[in-house]
Structures are given as C-alpha cells and as structure tokens.
Amino acid sequence: MKYDHKAIEKKWQDEWDRRSAFVAKNDYTLPKYYALVEFPYPSGQGLHIGHPRPYTAMDIIARKKRMQGYNVLFPIGWDAFGLPTENYAIKNKIKPQIITERNIATFKRQIKSLGLSFDWSREINTTDPSYYKWTQWIFIQLFKHGLAYKKEIAVNFCTSCKVVLANEEVVGGVCERCGGEVVRKVKSQWLLKITDYAQRLIDGLADLDFIERVKTQQINWIGRSDGAEIKFGTSAGDEIVVFTTRPDTLFGATYMVMAPEHTLVEKWISAGIIKNADEVRAYQAQAARKSDFERTELQKEKTGVRLDGVVAINPANGVSIPIFISDYVLATYGTGAIMAVPGHDTRDWEFAKKFGLPIVQVVADSSGAEVDVESGAYTETETGVLVNSDYLNGLSVEDAKKKIVEVLGEKGLAQPKVNYKLRDWVFSRQRYWGEPVPMVWCEKCGWVPLPEDQLPLLLPDLDEYEPTDTGESPLAKCEEWVNTTCPKCGGPGKRETDVMPNWAGSSWYFIRYCDPHCDNALASPEAVKYWMPVDWYNGGMEHVTLHLLYSRFWAQFLYDIGVLPYSEPYLKRTAHGMILGENGEKMSKSRGNVINPDDIVEEYGADTLRLYEMFIGDFEKAAPWSPASIRGCRRFLERVAALPELISGEGVTPELERDFHKTIKKVTLDIDNMKFNTAIAAMMTLLNKINDTGRLTKDEFATFITLLCPFAPHLCEELNQTVLGSSELISLAKWPEWDESKTVDEEVEIAVQINGKLRGTLVIPMGAEQAAVVAAVRADEKFAPMLEGKTVIKEIYVPNKLVNLVIK
RNA sequence: GCCGGUGUGGUGGAAUAGGCAGACACCCGGGACUUAAAAUCCCGUGAAACGAAAGUUUCGUACCGGUUCGAUUCCGGUCACCGGCACCA
Numbered sequence: 001m002k003y004d005h006k007a008i009e010k011k012w013q014d015e016w017d018r019r020s021a022f023v024a025k026n027d028y029t030l031p032k033y034y035a036l037v038e039f040p041y042p043s044g045q046g047l048h049i050g051h052p053r054p055y056t057a058m059d060i061i062a063r064k065k066r067m068q069g070y071n072v073l074f075p076i077g078w079d080a081f082g083l084p085t086e087n088y089a090i091k092n093k094i095k096p097q098i099i100t101e102r103n104i105a106t107f108k109r110q111i112k113s114l115g116l117s118f119d120w121s122r123e124i125n126t127t128d129p130s131y132y133k134w135t136q137w138i139f140i141q142l143f144k145h146g147l148a149y150k151k152e153i154a155v156n157f158c159t160s161c162k163v164v165l166a167n168e169e170v171v172g173g174v175c176e177r178c179g180g181e182v183v184r185k186v187k188s189q190w191l192l193k194i195t196d197y198a199q200r201l202i203d204g205l206a207d208l209d210f211i212e213r214v215k216t217q218q219i220n221w222i223g224r225s226d227g228a229e230i231k232f233g234t235s236a237g238d239e240i241v242v243f244t245t246r247p248d249t250l251f252g253a254t255y256m257v258m259a260p261e262h263t264l265v266e267k268w269i270s271a272g273i274i275k276n277a278d279e280v281r282a283y284q285a286q287a288a289r290k291s292d293f294e295r296t297e298l299q300k301e302k303t304g305v306r307l308d309g310v311v312a313i314n315p316a317n318g319v320s321i322p323i324f325i326s327d328y329v330l331a332t333y334g335t336g337a338i339m340a341v342p343g344h345d346t347r348d349w350e351f352a353k354k355f356g357l358p359i360v361q362v363v364a365d366s367s368g369a370e371v372d373v374e375s376g377a378y379t380e381t382e383t384g385v386l387v388n389s390d391y392l393n394g395l396s397v398e399d400a401k402k403k404i405v406e407v408l409g410e411k412g413l414a415q416p417k418v419n420y421k422l423r424d425w426v427f428s429r430q431r432y433w434g435e436p437v438p439m440v441w442c443e444k445c446g447w448v449p450l451p452e453d454q455l456p457l458l459l460p461d462l463d464e465y466e467p468t469d470t471g472e473s474p475l476a477k478c479e480e481w482v483n484t485t486c487p488k489c490g491g492p493g494k495r496e497t498d499v500m501p502n503w504a505g506s507s508w509y510f511i512r513y514c515d516p517h518c519d520n521a522l523a524s525p526e527a528v529k530y531w532m533p534v535d536w537y538n539g540g541m542e543h544v545t546l547h548l549l550y551s552r553f554w555a556q557f558l559y560d561i562g563v564l565p566y567s568e569p570y571l572k573r574t575a576h577g578m579i580l581g582e583n584g585e586k587m588s589k590s591r592g593n594v595i596n597p598d599d600i601v602e603e604y605g606a607d608t609l610r611l612y613e614m615f616i617g618d619f620e621k622a623a624p625w626s627p628a629s630i631r632g633c634r635r636f637l638e639r640v641a642a643l644p645e646l647i648s649g650e651g652v653t654p655e656l657e658r659d660f661h662k663t664i665k666k667v668t669l670d671i672d673n674m675k676f677n678t679a680i681a682a683m684m685t686l687l688n689k690i691n692d693t694g695r696l697t698k699d700e701f702a703t704f705i706t707l708l709c710p711f712a713p714h715l716c717e718e719l720n721q722t723v724l725g726s727s728e729l730i731s732l733a734k735w736p737e738w739d740e741s742k743t744v745d746e747e748v749e750i751a752v753q754i755n756g757k758l759r760g761t762l763v764i765p766m767g768a769e770q771a772a773v774v775a776a777v778r779a780d781e782k783f784a785p786m787l788e789g790k791t792v793i794k795e796i797y798v799p800n801k802l803v804n805l806v807i808k
Numbered sequence: 809g810c811c812g813g814u815g816u817g818g819u820g821g822a823a824u825a826g827g828c829a830g831a832c833a834c835c836c837g838g839g840a841c842u843u844a845a846a847a848u849c850c851c852g853u854g855a856a857a858c859g860a861a862a863g864u865u866u867c868g869u870a871c872c873g874g875u876u877c878g879a880u881u882c883c884g885g886u887c888a889c890c891g892g893c894a895c896c897a
Contacts, residue, residue, distance in 0.1 A: 212812085213812055213813070213891090213892090216811070216812060216892095217811085217812075217891095217892060217893085220810090220811060220812085220892075220893065221892090221893080223893090223896065225896070225897085227897080242897080243896095243897065244897060245896095245897065246897080257897090302895085326895095327895085328895045328897095329895080329897075330895075330896065330897090332896090333896045333897075334896075334897065337897095338897045339897085340897090341897090345897070346809085346895090347895050347897075348897085350895095419896075419897090420896090421893090421896050541891075541892085544892085545892085545893095615820090615821095615832085615833075616820070616821090617820060617821055618821080621813090621814080622890080622891095623820070623821090624819095624820075626819080626820065626834070628819085628820095628834055628835065629819085629820060629833065629834050629835090630834095631834080632832090632833045632834055633833085635833095635848095636833085638848095677820095677821070677822085677832080677833095678821095678822070678823095678831085678832080680832080680833095681821095681822075681831065681832035681833075682831095682832085683832095684832055684833075685831075685832065688832090749828085750827095750828080751827070751828040752828090753827085753828085753877080753878070755877070755878090756876090756877050756878040757878090758828055760828095761828065793877095794877060795877095796827085796877055796878080798827055801827055801828085802827045802828070802878090804827080804877055804878065805877090806877050806878095
C-alpha cells in the first residue's frame with residue numbers, strides 16, 4: 001500500500017466523529033477509567049510542539065484501556081480566561097470573547113489533526129457562563145464557610161501588567177508572565193484560606209500514586225516546621241511572642257529581632273517609649289519601599305535598627321537583651337519576631353557580627369568539646385550536646401527541645417507550635433478577562449454573596465479593558481453594573497469589581513467533565529461518584545505548586561461540604577518532560593527554534609508526529625527536537641504499510657510466534673509504565689524480524705496493527721479496513737493478550753566468564769541446571785584450554801544469564 | 809545555601825532485586841538499483857592495538873576510591889549541568 005497520510009488521516013478522524021467512537025458511556029455499571037491531561041490555555045500562538053507529547057501519551061493510555069474493555073473518559077476543554085488574551089484585546093481593540101473564540105477554533109483544528117481520542121461531546125470552556133456559574137458558586141460556598149475573606153494586605157503588584165499576583169506567580173522577584181518588575185502594594189484583596197488545609201494537603205499525599213518529585217515539591221512548598229512559641233517579657237510591659245524551631249538554644253539568645261512592620265513598634269513609638277523613633281521610622285519606610293526583587297538582591301548585607309529605650313528579658317535566664325528591627329525577619333511568617341541565637345544560626349550570626357553583639361555557645365559537638373562560634377554559627381543538630389544552659393546541660397538537642405518547652409510551658413511562657421510557609425491564596429485580580437466575583441458590598445450588611453438564582457453573574461460587555469493607573473479593575477468604570485441592590489436587605493449595594501485569577505476555572509474542571517451539561521450542580525452526584533477520582537492525570541512540573549495544589553485544596557473543601565465523595569481528586573500523577581529546540585534550549589520565538597506542529601503534520605502526518613514524540617526519549621525527561629530522527633519514525637510506518645505484501649497462507653513460524661508474544665507483553669507493560677520509547681523500539685524490532693522471516697500470517701498482521709493502533713491510529717485503521725476488510729474500528733478492537741509460556745525461548749545464549757572476565761558465550765537449553773552448564777563449559781573446545789591445569793575454586797551460575805568460574 | 813534530578817558512542821537514547829554495556833533509531837561510510845539523483849534495499853559503524861583475513865587483545869557508562877567472583881547499577885567522596893525553593897527563624 002502506498003502510504004498517503006493526507007488522504008488517510010482526515011478520513012479516519014471524520015469516521016471516528018461520525019461513529020462517536022470515543023464518547024464515554026453513561027452506563028455506570030461498566031468498569032471505568034478516567035484519563036486526564038491538563039486542558040490548554042488557547043493562546044494566540046496556536047498549539048506548541050510540546051502539547052502533543054503529553055496528549056499523545058495519555059491518548060495511548062486511554063486507547064489501550066478502551067481496547068481492554070474499560071469505559072474510558074478522556075476529555076478536553078479550554079482554560080480560556082487570562083492575561084495574554086486581555087492584553088492582546090487592549091492592543092488590537094478586539095473583544096477578548098472574539099479572540100478567545102478564534103484561538104479555540106485554531107487549537108481545536110490543530111488538536112483534531114493529531115487524531116487524539118478525546119470525547120468532544122464533553123468539551124468545556126471556562127469562559128462560558130454556564131461553566132463559570134459554578135466557579136462562582138464554589139467561591140460562594142468558600143465564603144459561606146469562612147474560607148474566603150477580604151483583607152488589606154501587602155500584595156505583589158506587577159507594574160507592567162498592572163495586576164496583583166499570587167506569591168506563586170512571582171518568580172525570582174519578577175512577574176512570571178511578563179517578567180515585569182513586581183513591587184509591594186497594600187490593597188484590599190479576596191483571599192482563600194488554603195492554609196487551613198496545609199496539613200491535609202501534606203497528609204493526603206501519602207496514599208497517592210504521585211511521582212516522588214511532585215510530592216516533595218508540594219511538601220517543600222507547604223513547608224511545615226515544628227517548633228515552639230516562646231514569650232519574652234519587655235521593659236515596656238508588653239510581651240513579644242517568637243516562633244522558633246530551636247527552643248533548646250534559648251540560653252544562647254542574646255538579642256531579639258522584630259519585622260519592621262511589627263505592631264508593637266508602632267505602639268511603642270506612639271507611647272513615646274522609643275527614643276530613636278525618627279531613625280526607626282526611616283528604616284521602616286526604607287524597608288516598605290523595597291520590592292521583593294530588591295529584598296532578595298540586597299540580602300547579602302544585614303541591616304537593622306536597635307530600639308532605644310526598651311529591652312527584652314530572656315525567660316530562661318532573666319538576662320536583659322536588646323531588641324532590633326530588621327527586614328531579614330518577615331512579618332508574614334511565624335509571629336513576625338524572633339529570638340536571635342548568633343552562636344547557632346547563620347543569619348543571626350551575620351547580624352551579630354555586624355552590630356557587635358555577644359555570641360554565646362550553647363551547643364557543643366558530640367564529645368562535649370567547645371566549638372568555635374566566633375568564626376561561624378554551629379548549626380549541627382544531630383550530634384550536638386547542650387552546654388552553658390543550666391538544666392539543659394548534657395542533653396541532646398532533641399531532648400533539650402522537649403525539656404525547655406516543658407519547663408517554660410508550666411509557667412505559661414512556651415508551647416509547641418507548627419508553622420507553614422504556605423500563605424493564603426490571593427484571589428483578586430484587578431483585570432477584566434476573568435470570572436466576576438459574585439459579591440455585593442452593602443454599607444449595612446457588609447459583604448453579601450449573590451443568591452444562587454442570580455448566578456451566573458455575567459461579565460459585562462465593555463469596550464475598554466485597560467486597567468486603571470490606580471490599579472483598579474476596568475469593571476469599576478462600568479457604573480450600571482457596579483451599582484446594584486443588596487441581596488440581603490434590598491438597600492443600595494456595590495458589586496465587587498475585581499475578577500478571579502485564571503487558576504479558578506482550572507481548580508475544578510475535572511469534575512465538570514463528569515457531567516458537562518448539568519445545569520443544577522457542578523455535575524450530578526451519580527456522575528461524579530462514578531467517574532471520580534481521576535485515575536491518571538498527567539501534566540507539567542510547572543503546575544505542581546499552583547494548579548495541582550489549588551485543585552487539591554478545592555477538592556478537599558468540596559469533599560468537606562458533601563459535594564465530592566472523595567477528598568483527593570487524582571489517584572495518579574505523572575509529569576512529562578519538555579520538548580526543547582534542536583539546540584537543546586527551550587523553544588521560543590526569540591531563539592528562533594520554534595517548530596510548528598502543523599508543518600510536521602503536513603509533511604509527515606499525525607501518526608509520524610505521534611510516534612516520534614513518544615520515541616524521542618524518556619517521557620519524563622526533556623528532549624531536544626530532531627528533524628533528522630523524525631524520518632526514522634516515518635520510515636517505520638512506511639514499512640508497516642508495506643507489510644501486507646508479506647502476508648501468506650503458510651502457517652506461523654514458531655520463532656516469529658514467540659516474538660509476537662514477547663512483543664505483546666513488552667508493549668502492554670511498557671505503556672502502563674509510560675515507557676513508550678522502548679515499546680516502539682520493541683515493535684520496530686518485531687517488524688525487522690518479520691522482514692527477516694519474509695512472511696507472516698493474516699492473524700499475525702492483525703495483531704501487529706492492533707498493537708500499533710494506540711500509537712499510529714490512522715494508518716492502523718486504514719490497514720484494518722483495506723487489508724483485513726474489516727468494517728469495525730480497530731481503535732475499538734480487543735487488545736491482544738500474550739501467552740506467558742510462548743514468550744520463553746527453548747534455547748538461550750549465556751555469558752561465560754572466567755575470573756569475572758567475559759571469555760565468550762554458550763548456547764544452552766532454557767532452564768538448564770548448573771552442573772550441566774559447567775560441564776558444557778568444560779567440554780567446550782574454546783573454554784577447555786583456559787581451564788587446563790587450573791583448579792575451579794568457585795562456580796557462580798545465574799540461570800539463563802551467565803556462568804562464572806573462579807580458577808587458580 | 810537548601811531540596812530534587814541528571815551525567816552512557818558522532819547524536820537521541822536502551823540495559824540497574826549487581827550478571828554479555830550501547831537495544832531501537834538518527835547521522836555517517838560502503839554496496840545494489842538508476843543514464844543520473846532522490847527514494848528504497850543490503851552491509852558496516854564505541855575507541856585503540858595486532859592481524860592478509862576470519863579474528864584476537866586492551867580500554868571504555870563524568871572523576872577518585874570502596875564492597876564483590878563480577879559494578880553503568882550498591883556505598884563514600886569530588887566535579888559539572890538542569891529544575892524547584894530561597895533571610896521561612
């Protein structure tokens with residue numbers, strides 16, 4: 001058969017559509033399988049050559065599961081709210097709705113050209129009011145349960161996008177999206193209390209089949225620290241509470257540091273206690289001006305100001321110690337104040353050196369010997385032993401931690417405490433192209449959520465989307481929309497003008513797929529119970545601390561309020577590696593190494609592109625694009641297309657039959673382990689063997705194209721129809737099974753070693769006994785002379801692999 | 809600095825409950841077919857040395873060392889690169 005991919009591919013894509021081949025069945029008695037890929041943001045650039053990699057991988061898994069008899073849900077949709085579309089709208093004076101529609105059309109055409117077995121009847125779009133109605137509904141539930149609240153906070157503000165960013169969106173001190181400068185600004189924002197779920201988000205990971213690097217990255221991001229809170233008295237009468245993970249070192253605390261924003265500073269200045277108030281104010285102002293970027297840049301040199309006129313008292317020994325403010329102490333973590341132990345903390349040591357503060361050693365090495373804390377902090381905790389610490393002397397660090405909290409705890413001065421790095425999720429964006437927050441401000445009632453029958457709260461149709469210079473949302477200009485009545489008291493009210501971040505819609509989309517047209521719930525409880533949780537979710541590493549964490553948080557919340565019957569949405573999570581440019585660098589316009597998938601589909605066909613993206617290397621690792629290598633995949637498919645010429649009526653050959661069983665086993669297991677590259681290599685090897693054999697049976701040919709079908713479905717459908725004369729879809733055929741006994745060869749070639757060095761090979765019957773193998777080696781004309789006159793002092797035999805004779 | 813990952817031919821990559829390193833493919837070289845080229849097919853292809861040849865030997869999985877009959881795989885140390893976090897007390 002001449003392999004004309006252009007004629008074949010469109011034909012079968014249409015045929016799959018016509019027969020609704022991949023539509024998931026709503027028969028909840030069938031065994032189900034839910035395979036999920038991260039739905040794309042339909043950007044103006046069109047599909048990236050990286051997209052087909054995870055899509056094809058999950059497509060192969062979905063197709064194989066379907067062929068194995070599962071009712072498979074493999075859905076797709078569009079995560080379409082977001083800044084790039086809005087920025088494009090501003091620049092080109094086109095409505096975001098229209099741009100989004102266009103981009104989706106392009107993406108859809110491109111994705112369809114790849115022959116992915118998505119269930120298009122369940123296509124969703126986060127910007128569709130029937131979808132974001134339920135995003136808004138979830139927000140209201142969060143509000144009703146006290147998990148959404150509005151607060152004046154210092155937020156990350158991108159000066160270029162003019163928008164507030166979540167901590168997760170600030171990368172290296174600059175805006176993740178545009179690279180613009182990020183400054184801190186105080187604004188009233190909606191926040192979601194993800195911190196309430198910090199521990200559950202850690203604990204939940206234990207039983208999930210997530211790849212290890214995803215788990216550790218989430219755990220590190222949540223950042224649990226076990227320690228204690230300790231109260232320090234002051235000469236001003238107020239108490240300073242600190243959080244520390246090293247309460248054992250309390251006797252070594254020689255000064256204290258508070259964040260410049262700490263409320264006590266303000267209180268003491270107003271009370272006239274602080275004598276150098278001007279200096280303190282100047283430092284506060286300077287710290288507030290610094291952007292995150294400057295803070296990290298300037299971190300080498302410690303700065304700070306001593307509060308003159310007030311001292312603290314170390315509760316362990318009653319010693320008076322000075323108090324400083326410094327921006328190396330963060331207002332947002334712990335209590336915003338620390339006890340400084342310069343002998344055993346690197347940061348405190350640097351600060352103490354700079355300000356000439358005393359450095360006291362309270363931990364010695366395991367032998368109890370003094371260590372030098374003048375030239376650097378001693379931070380060893382495993383083997384350290386306490387010294388200069390009264391009743392803690394001689395204890396290990398671990399024991400001392402417990403003891404001191406116990407002793408001070410009795411006086412009410414200390415208690416165990418757990419802290420997390422995770423902060424609440426800043427949920428407001430002062431932009432246009434997002435879900436409106438369904439809340440009304442009423443002077444009398446405060447913030448009031450819209451009643452459910454007023455959802456969705458539609459995004460008004462504007463002509464101007466520019467954010468204002470004050471950082472207010474463009475919606476604020478739309479007075480007829482802003483001014484409304486309070487749903488509670490009927491008095492005048494004003495709508496919230498900020499919109500949700502683009503992480504909102506993607507935090508629950510996998511639930512909507514279960515029942516995408518449901519109009520009285522996120523999805524019907526029966527559908528959710530049947531389809532959820534997602535059996536296998538593949539996505540990028542870049543979403544581990546954002547989307548993946550946020551969506552687990554929402555799922556846990558929805559479980560708590562009885563909407564989801566499972567608290568964890570995804571059973572299994574894997575991550576794909578990036579496709580890099582030919583030069584091994586990340587693909588980008590500026591580097592000029594971008595490959596357009598349309599060109600590849602046009603020249604080689606979708607089947608070749610699919611095959612190549614799976615063959616390129618280890619699925620989890622990044623791999624450079626190679627225009628030369630892709631030809632090898634095309635050649636393989638051409639040889640497959642030529643295979644029918646070899647079909648003969650003669651029976652199977654036992655050797656080839658064994659090769660088939662081995663290949664079925666290998667491909668089946670490799671797909672389950674995402675080892676697509678070796679699965680393809682196995683099929684290539686089998687094809688080479690068929691060509692060497694020179695003939696194969698019709699059944700064997702059918703088996704071959706069934707195995708290959710998930711990888712190159714168009715060609716296999718065509719061969720199934722034209723060569724085998726089938727009117728059924730091979731995409732829905734039964735997956736081949738192997739007979740274990742037929743995967744075993746009768747004879748096997750083993751390695752023969754003498755003194756651990758390879759000396760040759762020997763063919764022996766499969767499963768031969770050690771004595772027989774050694775005898776065969778001794779009798780062999782090649783090995784016998786090597787053994788002559790020597791004594792064998794040890795025989796090592798690994799069945800069917802190797803024999804090693806140690807001689808003297 | 810901390811956490812995680814990765815280092816294998818000219819290239820992408822195989823092979824680790826320790827057991828014939830380099831599967832499969834790309835590139836390259838030689839040959840067949842062709843007036844010629846492309847395509848296709850066949851053969852070769854880690855390096856070095858010896859040999860007329862079949863072949864033989866030595867070296868070789870970032871580097872140094874250890875355990876073992878045997879190490880790409882395990883252990884200790886070093887270096888390089890990639891990703892994440894980063895004054896989190």
